[in-house]
Amino acid sequence: MTGGRRATRWRPGSGRSPSALEDELVLVTSDGEYRCSVAIFAVGMTEPWVPPIPGLELGMHYVHVSSAPDRYEDRRVVIVGKRNSAFEVGEAIVRSGLRELTLVSPRPPDLARLARSPLRPWYLTPYDEHVRGAPGRYVLNASVEKIERRGQEFLLHALDPTRPESVVVEVDDVVAATGFRAPLQDLPELGVTTVLDGRLPALTPFWESVTVPGVYFAGNVTQAAQGLRKHGVASVSSMVCGFRYNARILARHVAETVFGIRLGRPRIEPANVVPYLLGELTRAPELTMQKGYLARVLGIDAEAGIRNLGILPLEVFVDGSHDGVAATLEFDADETIRPVVYMRRRGVLNETALPPHPLRRYEDAEYGEPLDALVRPLLPS
Known part of the structure; x- marks a missing residue:
């Protein structure tokens, strides 16, 4: 276009x-x-995106990083950013014999809660070497103030909130791992x-x-x-x-x-509600991948009965008004995966987290009995 x-x-x-x-x-x-x-x-x-940091345009966006094995040999490289792409680039070039590698951005890498973090452990060699004090490996929690060219090298000025003066890093290459x-x-x-x-x-x-x-x-x-x-x-x-x-x-x-094509809303018998939801929690790929984002939703109405409304954004059900039940998988505060059931009855929304299972299998009485107790008041008599 x-x-x-x-x-x-x-x-x-x-x-x-x-x-x-x-x-x-x-x-x-x-x-x-x-x-x-x-x-x-x-x-x-x-489209590569670079924040408006003075001088950052003098470097290169990480999409242009060379894969030549000797491109960064014996060179000093700074990567602006500490999310997954920054560490991925660092992991790739750290094996090419570079002299120094520095990653810098204001926030520390989110390692304590990997389920919430964009980082992947297999890219964390640069961080591992930094925390172990390996020579020439640095991860700075600082804001980049500006970047200047001095002859054939660059000077990166970073503001570390724990220090009174700027930290100046002398490098040969600047890489902006700042996203798209x-x-x-x-x-x-x-x-x-x-x-x-x-x-x-x-x-x-x-x-x-x-x-x-x-x-x-x-x-x-x-x-x-x-x-x-x-x-x-x-x-x-x-x-x-x-x-x-x-x-x-x-x-x-x-x-x-938009087009008025009304798709089916299959009816589910009351006796089949609990087995069906437990099966979805165990096997539905939408719930497994999009935890806490997508849910299997059943609409419940005294006249229409129980209807399968399909997989929907969980936010749509939570912010909605119709009676029903939404089943999803979520990480709790300790990053444990749990089945969570949201129910709305007469306009009142409640949510209940069920116990975790080490193999994420929920089709037995341990889950069937509490889920039946939760949804039974919703079901038409």
């Missing part, structure tokens, strides 16, 4: 078919213009509000722009819809193992709310 513009707006729920109105969006591409009522942008976070942003192009000009320094669109739980109805996002951009983040645990919507399930939910949501 090279650009876009808005035409007459059609709003879902207006009672008028989108085909009866002028298209909502005009997408301008190298292959011509495409008009549509709803647009889903699966554009990824593909979504290529939104002119969408902000059309009214799409952004977050995270303009790197991501602000999204509803169903991954729709909060300010421009009909503009949706798929792929790793869906991480902008953060969910409940209980105990600080984020979704894995930044990775394919997470956003693949978001995409299925989004397709169903658009089909029903």
Whole structure:
């Protein structure tokens, strides 16, 4: 897509078919213009992003780091950043014979709670060498003030809150491991509000722009819809193992709310509710991967009975109003994985965490009996 513009707006729920109105969006591409009522942008976070630190533009973004085995031999390298990509780059180049490696950013690496951290242990060789005092391996918890060029080297000035003066690091190479942003192009000009320094669109739980109805996002951009983040645990919507399930939910949501294609809501007999939920907690990949973010939801109504509403964002059920039950898996405050059941009866929401299981198997009486006691008051007689 090279650009876009808005035409007459059609709003879902207006009672008028989108085909009866002028298209909502005009997408301008190298292959011509495409008009549509709803647009889903699966554009990824593909543009390198560098924060406005004076002089950081003199270095290179980590996407351009060379893989040549001798590129960093006997050189001093500083990496700005201490999240997963910074340590991944450090792990890769530390084996190339470099003289010094320094990682610097304000916050310390989050190692105490790995379930909440973006770090992966197999990239932590630079940190391990730092804490053991290996020569030429440093991890600084400091803010980068500026970067200056001095001849063939760089001077990085960092502000350490525990020291009265700046820390100056002399290096040969500066790498910005500062992440990416979504290529939104002119969408902000059309009214799409952004977050995270303009790197991501602000999204509803169903991954729709909060300010421009009909503009949706798929792929790793869906991480902008953060969910409940209980105990600080984020979704894995930044990775394919997470956003693949978001995409299925989004397709169903658009089909029903925009195009009026009503998909089935299978009825479940009261006697089957507990076995069904325990089976989902044990085997459903959506719940296993998107812990505390996606849930299996059953709607319960005196007239309609018990209906399977499918896999939905947990936030949608928690912030909703209809009676029912949502089953999910979550990390607790100690990073133990537990089944958690949310129930709403007569408008009152309650949540109950069930005991953990060492093999995450929940289809026995240890779980069946307490779950039956929880949901029975909800079930039609």
